[in-house]
Structures are given as C-alpha cells and as structure tokens.
Amino acid sequence: MKATTSSNVSALRASFLVANHIAKAKKPFTIGEELILPAAKDICCELLGEAAVQKVACVPLLACTVTRQMDEIAEDIEAQLLERINESLEYTIQVDKSTDVDNKATMLVFVQYIFQEDVHENKLCVLLLPLNTTAAELFKSLNDYISGKLNWSFCVGICKDGVTAMTGQLSGFTT
Numbered sequence: 001m002k003a004t005t006s007s008n009v010s011a012l013r014a015s016f017l018v019a020n021h022i023a024k025a026k027k028p029f030t031i032g033e034e035l036i037l038p039a040a041k042d043i044c045c046e047l048l049g050e051a052a053v054q055k056v057a058c059v060p061l062l063a064c065t066v067t068r069q070m071d072e073i074a075e076d077i078e079a080q081l082l083e084r085i086n087e088s089l090e091y092t093i094q095v096d097k098s099t100d101v102d103n104k105a106t107m108l109v110f111v112q113y114i115f116q117e118d119v120h121e122n123k124l125c126v127l128l129l130p131l132n133t134t135a136a137e138l139f140k141s142l143n144d145y146i147s148g149k150l151n152w153s154f155c156v157g158i159c160k161d162g163v164t165a166m167t168g169q170l171s172g173f174t175t
Contacts, residue, residue, distance in 0.1 A: 032061030088113040092157035105129035
C-alpha cells in the first residue's frame with residue numbers, strides 16, 4: 001500500500017513538473033499526452049527497461065489534467081503574492097487600460113510592495129472589462145478583485161495611464 005501511494009505521489013509530482021515545462025514553453029496542453037509521454041516511454045524502454053516504462057505510464061498528462069494543474073499552480077502563485085503584499089502593509093498599484101488581440105478591453109494591474117526589505121513589482125491581475133469602460137466601471141472591476149484579498153487602506157499610491165476615464169478630476173478612476 002505504501003509503495004503504491006508513494007508511486008502515485010511521485011507520478012503526480014512528475015505531472016506537475018511537466019505541466020510547468022509546457023506552460024513555460026507556451027505549448028498546447030495536448031503536447032503532454034501526444035508527444036512528451038510517448039517519447040518518455042520510448043526513452044525509458046531503451047535505457048531503463050520495461051519496469052521504468054510502467055512507472056512513466058502512470059504519469060497523468062491528459063490535456064484536461066495539465067489544464068487543471070496549471071490552474072492550481074496559478075492559484076498558488078496568486079495566493080503567495082497576496083500573502084506577501086498583505087505582509088508588507090503598504091503597497092502601490094499601477095493600472096493600464098488596454099485591448100487584447102480580440103479587441104476586448106482589459107485592465108492590467110501591477111503592484112509594488114516591500115518584501116524582506118526589497119521593493120518588488122509583480123503583475124497582480126488582468127481584468128476583462130465590460131464594453132462600457134467608464135471610470136466607475138474601471139474602479140468597480142478593480143474593487144471586485146481586490147475586496148477580500150487586499151486592504152484598500154494600505155494602498156498608498158495609484159499610478160495610471162492617460163486614458164480619459166482614468167484622469168478626470170471629478171469622475172476619473174482615482175476619484
């Protein structure tokens with residue numbers, strides 16, 4: 001029982017490692033089951049024998065598995081980032097309204113904070129915006145993301161681009 005559990009844990013860890021490589025290489029998630037797993041089996045068969053092939057065959061690399069693992073990795077990274085920001089007690093944000101390749105409005109949000117006596121800057125999130133991108137909608141989107149994750153009272157500065165919805169004195173984003 002212990003050997004089987006240990007083998008399953010190792011196979012799952014290997015799957016996460018491969019998923020990480022797939023993400024970093026910006027390859028389709030199907031590459032795991034279509035290319036990587038068969039190639040790994042062939043290598044093991046030639047160099048290590050059939051027992052190694054059986055172990056490698058247990059590594060879950062279906063596209064849906066890789067997708068789920070990437071989501072879990074992203075959630076973990078986000079949780080670590082939010083924990084660091086909350087420990088710093090002061091942070092600033094920088095927002096930039098943009099459009100993606102499908103012509104959909106997005107807001108990029110970067111955060112600067114102090115962690116272990118060094119200033120760090122990270123991308124906090126990318127928010128999809130509604131078609132109506134008024135200052136109120138921009139703030140609502142950001143507030144919906146930040147509420148419950150960060151404390152607004154620790155935000156000591158906001159930097160924004162020159163888009164009209166961002167800069168208005170009476171109705172702009174920072175107002």
